[in-house]
Amino acid sequence: PLTHWEIEEPLFFEDKFRFTYKDNFLSGIDEDKHYETLEKDFINKPIGLLVLPHFMGAAVPYMDPNSKGMIVGLTLNHTLSNIYQGFLEGIAYEMKINLDTLKKCGIKPKKLIATGGGASSKKWLQIKANICNMPIKVLSIKEAGCKGGAMIAGVATNEYSNIKEATKKMVKYVGIIKPQKDVVTLYKEQYKKYKKLYHIVKGLEKWITDISVT
Secondary structure, three states: OOOOOOOOOOOHHHHHHHHHHHHHOOOOOOOOHHHHHHHOOOOOOOOEEEEOOEEEEEOOOOOOOOOOEEEEEEOOOOOHHHHHHHHHHHHHHHHHHHHHHHHHHOOOOOEEEEHHHHHOHHHHHHHHHHHHOOOOOEEEOOOOHHHHHHHHHHHHHOOOOOOHHHHHOOOOOEEEEEEOOOHHHHHHHHHHHHHHHHHHHHHHHHHHHHOOOO
């Protein structure tokens, strides 16, 4: 039986949004400090915004290309960093929705393994761990796809007898991000509200499309 599952970010454009956000709002700031600047006002609890990150439609489980993004609760007191945290929380809520869907199908993961560029942000990993209420193991490398290709090549050239052996020899972890019980409780309440957001926007879809300026 399968014991490992891949959970993709449940959006069509998550990386594009992050890059566009920092390029549009952080011009003039040293590139090495972009994400440090974006995360400077992060707080270790829900930011008080609900961001439906469907700015290019919705992927799984909705598969709705016409879904629209929404930011609920925005005030003049919110900073760019606050909005960015709200966006990352929205992505994590979408992941939680998909994890809940898997559980309904009998698939019940006990931990997550972070890969890709987003895995380099400990603050975002902590948000994911708290919203999903699941520990997240952090790989020692950023380019997990390249490492996976090397593992397959190792098996193909008989360097390793199988993928399991290649994994044991080549995959290393540098840490684990654990959910924080008190913060998990706060996110659970926000998640109940977030799950209603898509359906609210769905009811306004035609109206939103009619007012859109192209």
